[in-house]
Amino acid sequence: MPRKLRAVSFQIGPGSGDLHDLARKYCLVRDVLQQQQPSPAWEPPTDVYETDSEVVIQMELAGVKPEQMELETNGDVLTIRGTRELASDTTPQRCHRREIRRGCFQKRVLAGKGLDASRVEASSADGILTIRIPKAVSADSQKIIIYRV
Numbered sequence: 001m002p003r004k005l006r007a008v009s010f011q012i013g014p015g016s017g018d019l020h021d022l023a024r025k026y027c028l029v030r031d032v033l034q035q036q037q038p039s040p041a042w043e044p045p046t047d048v049y050e051t052d053s054e055v056v057i058q059m060e061l062a063g064v065k066p067e068q069m070e071l072e073t074n075g076d077v078l079t080i081r082g083t084r085e086l087a088s089d090t091t092p093q094r095c096h097r098r099e100i101r102r103g104c105f106q107k108r109v110l111a112g113k114g115l116d117a118s119r120v121e122a123s124s125a126d127g128i129l130t131i132r133i134p135k136a137v138s139a140d141s142q143k144i145i146i147y148r149v
Contacts (some may be wrong), residue, residue: 041103055111055133062127073117081106
């Protein structure tokens with residue numbers, strides 16, 4: 001479904017205001033563009049490591065509630081998507097800097113083959129999402145004894 005774009009216009013140049021006014025206008029335009037962006041606006045920082053029994057994925061998602069996230073497995077790819085809300089009521093009158101990423105996010109992680117996607121566990125604590133994917137126990141694997149003839 002196409003999104004309706006919101007028009008934003010203002011004058012920049014000599015006599016258009018001080019540095020604070022220019023910074024506020026910049027923040028306004030950036031926020032409008034971020035809200036209108038149909039694709040994910042950002043990707044959270046992610047660590048992926050492997051132990052003997054599982055693959056662990058950790059993502060920095062401070063301010064994102066579990067109900068604002070969605071996890072999906074498709075083969076050996078894990079997709080994590082969600083939204084960090086744009087807090088419009090907390091926006092200061094004079095924006096000096098905005099570095100915290102907001103809006104939609106999506107991250108695809110190649111978890112690897114030989115994992116048991118039916119036993120994936122996810123937890124969120126202190127702004128870190130931790131996903132644990134156990135390695136599959138292969139029923140085809142067996143030890144073969146070699147006899148001396």
